[in-house]
Structure formats: C-alpha cells, structure tokens
Amino acid sequence: MDGGCLQPILPPILSEFQRLRCRVAFHALQFRPEIQILGLRMVERLRAWGQPFLAYHPGLVRDTLAYHGCAELFQDVHTELIQYRREQMIKQGIVNDELSVESHIRRENGSCPLMPEEVGLLLRAMGYPSNTIIYVAGSQTFGGQRLLIPLRAMFANVVDRTSLCSKTELSDLVGPEPPLPPDVFKMPNPKSEEQLKEEWNRAGPRPRPLPPPPDRPVYQHEKEGW
Known part of the structure; x- marks a missing residue:
C-alpha cells in the first residue's frame, strides 16, 4: 500500500512522468x-460449460479497506480489525487522514467496494439469470466465505479456484512442503535414580508451603438451634 519503489519522488510538475x-x-x-x-486451464474449464461466464473480484482486502476507510461496511468484529490496521497505517505514515471516516461517503466516490450481496442484487436487476456462471477471483475475501453466502443463494454456479483446480494443481504453484525430520519427536533418554537425586539436590531449596487459611467464622444463622 505504500507504493514501494513507485512512491511519488518526482516534483508535482512532473506528475505525468510519475x-x-x-x-x-x-x-x-x-x-x-x-x-x-x-x-x-481454468479459462478452458469455464468455457467448457458452454455458456458465458463472469469474473468477479470482491475487492475485500484488509489493507485496501483500511487504506480507504471502509470499516463501516461490516458492522462486526471485522470493523475493529480494519480500524486497527488503519491506525497502524497512520502511525507508519502510509495514510494521512483521520482514523474514523464516513465509509458511505468513501463508497459514493468509488473508494469502497460493494458487498457480494449487493453485487448479486445488481446482477439480478440487470437481467442475469440464476444459472449464470460467476468466477470469484482473488486470493482471499476478508470476512470469510460467509460474505459470499447471499451471492451463492442468488446464483447457483458461483465457483472459485478451489472449484476449478485440484489440490495438486494449486500446491504445485508453491511447491511441496518439506518433510519433517524422522527424529523430531524423539523421546529423551531415561535418567537413572542417581541422576534424578543429583538434579533434585542441585535445584536448591524449595519454597515453603503457605500456611492454611484461617477458619471461616460461624455466623449466627448457622448455629444449632437458630
């Protein structure tokens, strides 16, 4: 989010060069x-269904939401997570703005994305049938798969990379996991009685136990014959 090597180091008069x-x-x-x-391969598998498809990127990334101030879109614990990340960005100098902003105003100017449920309603209003194939792009959706439940309820053919690719194909992109060493869970060697006594003596004096608590007073209503 900080731009890295593409930060605007040029003067304002050279904005076109930037x-x-x-x-x-x-x-x-x-x-x-x-x-x-x-x-x-994924595109070929989508086309093999014999009908057009849509590619939809939710745009729900935590850093992006925190940068533009879109915390009020969730109204749950994710709002606090976004605000925490935005506070970090302000301290790092990435965001030069206030911590709490009006998310609906940012949404009107296009900074905050639509929620998946709203995208589904928009597609239905545009005339897309319920059997439309929608490919959900992106690596992850901040808020979890629960945010896609309304969209999946309106469109039955909502797929993502896990639906189009096997686990082997996805794992080949990052490589196999290194195997654990065979002796990682090796039990320690048993100690003799002499070694245990020596460790006990070398440990030093033990703390004395605390005295027992005082007796609880007997109240009048607990006495016999009350």
Whole structure:
C-alpha cells in the first residue's frame, strides 16, 4: 500500500512522468509460466460449460479497506480489525487522514467496494439469470466465505479456484512442503535414580508451603438451634 519503489519522488510538475512510471511498471509485471498455464486451464474449464461466464473480484482486502476507510461496511468484529490496521497505517505514515471516516461517503466516490450481496442484487436487476456462471477471483475475501453466502443463494454456479483446480494443481504453484525430520519427536533418554537425586539436590531449596487459611467464622444463622 505504500507504493514501494513507485512512491511519488518526482516534483508535482512532473506528475505525468510519475503516471508513466506506474504504467510501465504495471505492464512489466508477468506471471510465472506455471501460473499462466494454470490460468489458461481454468479459462478452458469455464468455457467448457458452454455458456458465458463472469469474473468477479470482491475487492475485500484488509489493507485496501483500511487504506480507504471502509470499516463501516461490516458492522462486526471485522470493523475493529480494519480500524486497527488503519491506525497502524497512520502511525507508519502510509495514510494521512483521520482514523474514523464516513465509509458511505468513501463508497459514493468509488473508494469502497460493494458487498457480494449487493453485487448479486445488481446482477439480478440487470437481467442475469440464476444459472449464470460467476468466477470469484482473488486470493482471499476478508470476512470469510460467509460474505459470499447471499451471492451463492442468488446464483447457483458461483465457483472459485478451489472449484476449478485440484489440490495438486494449486500446491504445485508453491511447491511441496518439506518433510519433517524422522527424529523430531524423539523421546529423551531415561535418567537413572542417581541422576534424578543429583538434579533434585542441585535445584536448591524449595519454597515453603503457605500456611492454611484461617477458619471461616460461624455466623449466627448457622448455629444449632437458630
């Protein structure tokens, strides 16, 4: 979110050159061949259904939501998580704004995304049938899969990378996990009685036990014959 090497180090009069730097860096980005091949496979599997499909990116990323001040979209514990991240960004100098902002105002100018339920209502209003294939892009959705439940209720064919790819295909992108060493859970060698006594004596004096608590007073209503 801080821009990295593409921070606006140029003076304001050279803003066009700064935009050119960002555009050149964007077009220079290239995926690894393994990712490109798997992406083509996913597109072929979507087209194999024989009908058009939509690609939908929720845009619900914690850093992005915190940067633009979209905490009020959730109204639950995720609001606190976004505000905590926004506070960190303010301390780091990434965000030069107040901590609490009006999310609906940011939403009107396009800074905050629509929730999946609202996207589903918008697609239904535009005339898309309930059997429309919707591919949910992105690595993760902040808030969990529960946010996609209303969208899945309106459209039965909502898929993501886990639906189109096998676990083997996804794991090949990051490589296999290194195996654990065989003796990682090796039990310690048993100690003899002499070693245990020596460790006991070397440990030093033990703290004396606390005295017993005082007797509880006997109240009048507890006495016999009350």
